Amino acid sequence: MAKPTELLKGLVEIYSPSQQERAAVEYLVAQMSALGFRAFIDDAGNAVGILGNGPREVVLLGHIDTFHGFIDVRQEDGKLYGRGSVDAKGCLATFVSACTRVGARDGVRFVVIGAVEEECATSRGARFAVTQYRPDFCIVGEPSGWDRITLGYKGRVNVDYDFSQGMTHGASSTRPATENAVAFWARVAEYAAGYNVGKPRIVDQLDPSLRSINSSDDGFTDRVTMRVNVRVPLGLTIEAVEQQIAQFADGAQLEFSSEEPPFRADKNNALVRAFLGAIRDQGGKPAFTLKTGTADMNIAGPAWQCPIVAYGPGDSTLDHTPNEHLDLAEYARAIDVLARVLTTL
DSSP states (O other): OOOHHHHHHHHHHSOOBTTOOHHHHHHHHHHHHHTTOEEEEOTTSOEEEEEOOSSEEEEEEEEOOBOSSOOOOEEETTEEESTTTTTTHHHHHHHHHHHHHHOOOTTEEEEEEEESOSTTSOOHHHHHHTTTOOOSEEEEEOOOOTTEEEEEEOEEEEEEEEEEEEOOOTTSSSOOHHHHHHHHHHHHHHHHHHHHTTOOSGGGSOEEEEEEEEEEEOSSEEEEEEEEEEEEOTTSOHHHHHHHHHTTOTTOEEEEEEEEOOEEOOSSSHHHHHHHHHHHHTTOOOEEEEESSOOTHHHHHHHHOSOEEEEOSSOGGGTTSTTOEEEHHHHHHHHHHHHHHHHHO
């Protein structure tokens, strides 16, 4: 039976990028079983642990997959280094440890989910989970810092651009396919810049990023493909963004995917009040935050329509970086906060 730090370290040591989560899932299920959960792997491949029975259900939805790129796992100066330590195995281990500390409560069922494929935009695990449960409260496992509560995320849409034309000589007046792609990207960036005028907060801005661009030719056809990721703030719909960008195609084929609307949760409910009180009890000054990324909260929030927040230890600026690490003292404090919340609800 692993203690909190051992549980976290064991989980981080198992490399589990999206679609390669099975070993980590099996490890977490085994650990939850040893801690008294009814634990199993569901039909989506998620690790699930259920503690207690009753009509009230609290779902703690974390994700067990990580961004790609292995980082040697080490413990140094009170910090645990390794891929997923912050995003978001630290949060998942916090969920398991806090539930274990509280134990089974009469009338309440805790459901911990280590969801698969959150990092690769399919969100297969969360999409399955929302069909299986109807919680009274939901806590999403994403790093917020032990004394902060995340209430919302931007939306997202990926734009795949594909343009082909017949080959021309380099000295001809016809511009190559690559220049068409650059012109498209410039128009997307210009559209976002215009929308962002008067919006100083990043969380309120439309944020496109050029993720990849590739050109090729076979001697007859000149082709360029490109992927643009667009983060969409509240106040804009995915449909409106797609309609605007479609006007810039200029003969290219556009495909939109990974469409997630922006989401912001209510902060006047029992779940938020429980977190505010628990953070203050630990000597913290609670604060709310809105994230510029997208998470499984964008899926669970609209589906479940219950009080929902995202919470977990860690500095989210370390997500996906080669220096990803979690302060173990903060991890312990987050467990204290969450245990208090689960006792209060």
